[in-house]
Amino acid sequence: MATATTLGELLRSQGISRRAFLKFCSATASMMAIPAGMVPAMAEALEQAKRQSVIWMSFQECTGCTEALLRSHAPSIESLMFDFISLDYHHTLQAASGEAAERAREEAMHANAGDYLLLVDGSIPTIKACSTIAGISNLDMLLETASGASAILAIGTCAAYGGLPKAAPNPTQAMSVEELITDKPIVNIPGCPPLPLAITGVIAHYLTMGALPELDHLGRPLSFFGENIHDRCYRRPFYDRGLFAETFDDEGARKGWCLYKLGCKAPETYNACAHVKWNQGVSFPIQSGHGCIGCSEPNFWDKGGIYDSVPMGQFGTGPKIGVAATVGVAVGAGAAVLARGKKHKSEAELHSDD
Incomplete structure (x- = not known):
């Protein structure tokens, strides 16, 4: 479970040097298009942060998203799990099972109410009998767990947009996270599976900035989905x-x-x-x-067969990051670091637009 120990204290107790920590901050800044000059402020903010409670839920999925995360290398799953986050619940990775597993989820929800990150992979069947966990339908479990989350990451195309389970004729009446949860900040990280760095990069940004990254019109982080x-x-x-x-x-x-x-x-x-x-x-x-x-x-x-070509010269018009947009994202991120202080933004701040 998450503790009151700051990340700086935790890292020092594990013998991680200041130099290694700054290298991590530099890599994160580069990944998220943040100016190198903000690295010291980022490091100071991260050192003061509390270890982030994370609950990961899997519904109609293939486990590919978890496999992708296990292959992340900058930052690695090990550093995220054991140094920067408290992964309190994950069907595939947790040692607990049965009643002990569900008790871990419930305890994490209560101990970190309003301040835990919820990660979801897999679409959600709205025909409740199609899939249950511990006798609870996927839909009910999502709604219950999302209610106390500070933000949600929809991992993979199934969670972000419905994916394969939602494909016609959609026998389970599958839906995406954003179709079911409308009162929480949501970041979509699509892909079958998504890039590991896109998952860990967004988590690292949240830990560092205390806020979610800039998103495109489909709710995807611009740092990874800004260009075709x-x-x-x-x-x-x-x-x-x-x-x-x-x-x-x-x-x-x-x-x-x-x-x-x-x-x-x-x-x-x-x-x-x-x-x-x-x-x-x-x-x-x-x-x-x-x-x-x-x-x-x-x-x-x-959208047609895998080997059907898209119309030549009629390509999509999704967002691209220009120089001005990149500078805007970087300036906004820098301001977030300086304003963050010694803790994450409160739930009220995160949801000030709700």
């Missing part, structure tokens, strides 16, 4: 020159030409896959030879 994959793809020059692979094993494919004609959805998909990549920056689907399937966009399962 097509614009950052290393195959983009081949697209511009009209050089396309026609099959997965032709000469164009062997030369690394654009996969647009093989159904790549990168022109309409907003995510950081092309520059953050997977497996500690080793690769991403397009680099591995398969086109993007658009998994971080709403209703991607119902």
Whole structure:
């Protein structure tokens, strides 16, 4: 359970040096487009913070989101779990089961009422009999747990937009988190699964700033979803020159030409896959030879076949981060650090617009 010990005291007790701590803060600042000059203020704010209670709930999902988090490397799952957050409930990772597991959730909710982060992966079946945990329907468990949360992170496309379970004909009448919870701040971190850094980056931002990051029109953090994959793809020059692979094993494919004609959805998909990549920056689907399937966009399962090309020259018009927008996000983040003081914003501050 979360304790009153500050993160600074906790890190010092574990022998973590000031230099290592500042490296973590620098990495977080870079990841979230915060000026390097704000790192000392960020470090001071984080040192004074209390260890954050986190409750993670899984509903109609494949466990891919948890698997993605376990492969995060900056910050790692170990540092998040044991140094910066108190992961008080997680179906897959917790040792407890049965009554002990549900008691852990209830105790975390009561001990940290109004101040815990709720992470949800998987869509929620509104036909209650379709899925239950400890005899409680997924819908009822979500509503109960969300009521005391300070903010919610919808992890993966199923939680963010309904995903595969919501695809037609949607037999469980699945819904996304934001369709069911309308009175809490929500960050959508879509993907099948989402990029690990997008999950840990948002958590690190919340711990550091005491507030959620800047979001796009679909509730996604701009730092990771502000540009489409097509614009950052290393195959983009081949697209511009009209050089396309026609099959997965032709000469164009062997030369690394654009996969647009093989159904790549990168022109309409907003995510950081092309520059953050997977497996500690080793690769991403397009680099591995398969086109993007658009998994971080709403209703991607119902938009046609995986190998159907999007209309050429009619790409999506989602948000992009320009220089002015980036500066605006950075200035706002810096102000949040300085104003934060010794604790997170209160629930009233977080919900001042409600």
